[in-house]
Amino acid sequence: MSGVEERITGLVGALRAHGVRIGTGESVDAALAVEALGFADRDLLREGLAATLLHGPGQRAVFDPVFDLYFPRGVGGPGTEGAGRDELRDRLAEALAADDRSLMARLAAEAVDGLGGYGSSPGSDGWSAYQTLDRLRPQTLLARVRDDVGGRDGGAGFADRLLDDEIRRRIEVFRQLVATEARRRVAERRDRDEIARRAVRPTADRVDFLYAGRDQLAELRRTVQPLARKLATRLAARRRRAARGTIDLRRTLRSSLSTGGVPMRPVLRRRRPARPELVLLCDVSGSVSGFSDFTMLLVQALHDQFSKIRVFAFVNRLDEVTGLLEHGRADPDGLGARIRAEARLTGWHGSSDYGVALGEFTERYGATVGPRTTVFVLGDARTNMSDPNLAAVRELARSARRVYWLNPEPRAQWGTGDSAAPEYAELVEMHECRTARQLGALIGGLLPV
Amino acid sequence: MNKRLDSERTLIPTQPEAPLFSSVDDVSARLAETGYLASPAVATTVFLAARLGKPLLVEGPAGVGKTELAKAVAQVAKARLIRLQCYEGVDESRALYEWNHAKQLLRISAGRDESWDETRTDIFSEEFLLPRPLLTAIRGDEPTVLLIDETDKADVEMEGLLLEVLSDFQVTVPELGTITATRRPFVVLTSNAGRELSEALRRRCLFLHIGFPEEELERRIVRLKVPGLGAALAESVVRVVGALRAMDLRKVPSVAETIDWAHTLLALGADTLDEAVVRDTLGVILKHQDDVQKAAAKLDLDAL
Numbered sequence A: 001m002s003g004v005e006e007r008i009t010g011l012v013g014a015l016r017a018h019g020v021r022i023g024t025g026e027s028v029d030a031a032l033a034v035e036a037l038g039f040a041d042r043d044l045l046r047e048g049l050a051a052t053l054l055h056g057p058g059q060r061a062v063f064d065p066v067f068d069l070y071f072p073r074g075v076g077g078p079g080t081e082g083a084g085r086d087e088l089r090d091r092l093a094e095a096l097a098a099d100d101r102s103l104m105a106r107l108a109a110e111a112v113d114g115l116g117g118y119g120s121s122p123g124s125d126g127w128s129a130y131q132t133l134d135r136l137r138p139q140t141l142l143a144r145v146r147d148d149v150g151g152r153d154g155g156a157g158f159a160d161r162l163l164d165d166e167i168r169r170r171i172e173v174f175r176q177l178v179a180t181e182a183r184r185r186v187a188e189r190r191d192r193d194e195i196a197r198r199a200v201r202p203t204a205d206r207v208d209f210l211y212a213g214r215d216q217l218a219e220l221r222r223t224v225q226p227l228a229r230k231l232a233t234r235l236a237a238r239r240r241r242a243a244r245g246t247i248d249l250r251r252t253l254r255s256s257l258s259t260g261g262v263p264m265r266p267v268l269r270r271r272r273p274a275r276p277e278l279v280l281l282c283d284v285s286g287s288v289s290g291f292s293d294f295t296m297l298l299v300q301a302l303h304d305q306f307s308k309i310r311v312f313a314f315v316n317r318l319d320e321v322t323g324l325l326e327h328g329r330a331d332p333d334g335l336g337a338r339i340r341a342e343a344r345l346t347g348w349h350g351s352s353d354y355g356v357a358l359g360e361f362t363e364r365y366g367a368t369v370g371p372r373t374t375v376f377v378l379g380d381a382r383t384n385m386s387d388p389n390l391a392a393v394r395e396l397a398r399s400a401r402r403v404y405w406l407n408p409e410p411r412a413q414w415g416t417g418d419s420a421a422p423e424y425a426e427l428v429e430m431h432e433c434r435t436a437r438q439l440g441a442l443i444g445g446l447l448p449v
Numbered sequence B: 001m002n003k004r005l006d007s008e009r010t011l012i013p014t015q016p017e018a019p020l021f022s023s024v025d026d027v028s029a030r031l032a033e034t035g036y037l038a039s040p041a042v043a044t045t046v047f048l049a050a051r052l053g054k055p056l057l058v059e060g061p062a063g064v065g066k067t068e069l070a071k072a073v074a075q076v077a078k079a080r081l082i083r084l085q086c087y088e089g090v091d092e093s094r095a096l097y098e099w100n101h102a103k104q105l106l107r108i109s110a111g112r113d114e115s116w117d118e119t120r121t122d123i124f125s126e127e128f129l130l131p132r133p134l135l136t137a138i139r140g141d142e143p144t145v146l147l148i149d150e151t152d153k154a155d156v157e158m159e160g161l162l163l164e165v166l167s168d169f170q171v172t173v174p175e176l177g178t179i180t181a182t183r184r185p186f187v188v189l190t191s192n193a194g195r196e197l198s199e200a201l202r203r204r205c206l207f208l209h210i211g212f213p214e215e216e217l218e219r220r221i222v223r224l225k226v227p228g229l230g231a232a233l234a235e236s237v238v239r240v241v242g243a244l245r246a247m248d249l250r251k252v253p254s255v256a257e258t259i260d261w262a263h264t265l266l267a268l269g270a271d272t273l274d275e276a277v278v279r280d281t282l283g284v285i286l287k288h289q290d291d292v293q294k295a296a297a298k299l300d301l302d303a304l
Ligand SMILES: Nc1ncnc2c1ncn2[C@@H]1O[C@H](COP(=O)(O)OP(=O)(O)OP(=O)(O)O)[C@@H](O)[C@H]1O
Pocket: B035, B036, B037, B038, B039, B060, B061, B062, B063, B064, B065, B066, B067, B068, B069, B190, B192, B221, B255, B256, B259
């Protein structure tokens, strides 16, 4: 294959653009891996490059589609007579019934070739996975495939109750194959580097909370535990550093009595191990809720880092949800719905009112905040034109040890329209927090130890 | 004089050894002979680790065969397996070396009429050194697989030590000098991601994530480990386990549980799965009572 180095360089560049940190050492290893493995088997090449370039499992989701662009399955179309829609559906049904992956890949190529093309003038033409799937409608094959498989093995076994879900997973695999194929065809006509950066979905931790879809939010929720473990490590390191402290002379001398007065072991002054207290005030309305839910789960997962955590949710009224969060550990996906069903969050209307909610907090729960408490406010500070109640925030800042405000909107939008962000930011430290990656960095740095 | 030359010659590395594996297929075939069935990802990465001489960091959920892989590689390479089992609080004296204080004290009191200098030279010599796994692995001349198991359980401080050892494959004992490996061990580190390992350590290693195997591979593993089990039952077992993994459970079953379940079914003499058998044995695959209940509901089993 020509330009191997070029391909590796391109691949590495695209991965870096997606936030994967790759040094020169890894690039050299990757080249050695390619040399040792050769090009005969693309799957081995893929694994070899992943082993040398990646450092963690989360990176694989962006690696695979990028690899498919720089080391494509082939060049051009499938080279067969364009099959019609009905014929493709028949053959796809068979492939799904047999769970034949390589046949599914072939069919994905034929389908994109036959159904996915659009435009006719160079520059405006291309290949669309969406159009392909919209015309082929693989999801409507479910019943047919089920009957096929059932007819074959009698369908009486226990495991056949699993069949529907298994077929759905196979259809999902096929959809991915179509997406991969369409990207490959597009990249042949346009700038590959550009496609690798734009058309490959970023890892979930780099998606804006405000624009994340349902499945991205679900994917994010699965990263809560690993992220919490990572943060716990970082907090422990900070705590150790803070505790290392100074030599306690008196205790050093006292303990030296056993060694004849020679101070063999310096005794370090220990800080009191009192863990800090945390209070969370979360706007859970509409588009901000993805952000709040994730942050609440993350803090809950970190609960043993604190002596006390209390969590309050609001829209235009505020209610404590600490208990809901604790009991809901087994079912993180349902957290948002539970909070909205069981807590009193709204009064006369359904839109957020920061002023009223914050006022309600200082009034009803002001006593929960003391000199050991760090408070996090989560929300976009969009008050729907009502009074932001700066006095309540001032009061909060006065009684707490620290108050941080995490705002999921891009900084450039603070203060536009009904956003009271700049006013609040004058009273408490406000940070932009658009993605899980940013949140991790902020929590790791801001949480008290 | 002669003696001195002799001992020096043994330090000169011998001829470069024949490569451990000739190809990725060779890896798969030989691991399979020991009873380890490698996915293409596993075989490729093991092949590269041997070729590039880099440590292999294996991450993945419990029970997917991380430890077993290191053992299988050792067997294939006819190498000695040296294992450093990590745990909270493991330190240099457990991982690297320690002086045998008791023996040193005995020696000191035995040699009353020597000068302190003589005694000191003597008690800080090989004879009083207790080598631990890292040092043992570096000093040996025979082929060695060093398994640093459950690295994530060790404290962060331990990583500094590992980094040092894995960079140069040498260890400095202040009283003795620097000891360099004459033959680099094949190193496997495993982690359950209980704690995030540092970027620096990750960079030293080739990275391999072992997830749950594809259905076909898991079927082969089950049939290999539980030879008496029929093909049809093995297939059903793997399908049910696959369905459980897709559920949102506190602890989803791993390969180890699939094998346990297969053993149980064989012992019960079941030759197909039915509701009663699954209901009675679900506890073998799932460890938490609420998982059992959730799974039973989703699998349409009658109330437990
Ligand atoms: N690919 C495989 N081939 C053969 N046996 C396997 C394979 N994968 C897993 N096993 C079996 O699964 C069991 C569990 O493996 P092992 O103890 O190595 O898991 P592990 O990943 O080290 O788990 P832990 O994180 O709990 O230490 C062993 O009995 C092993 O034989």
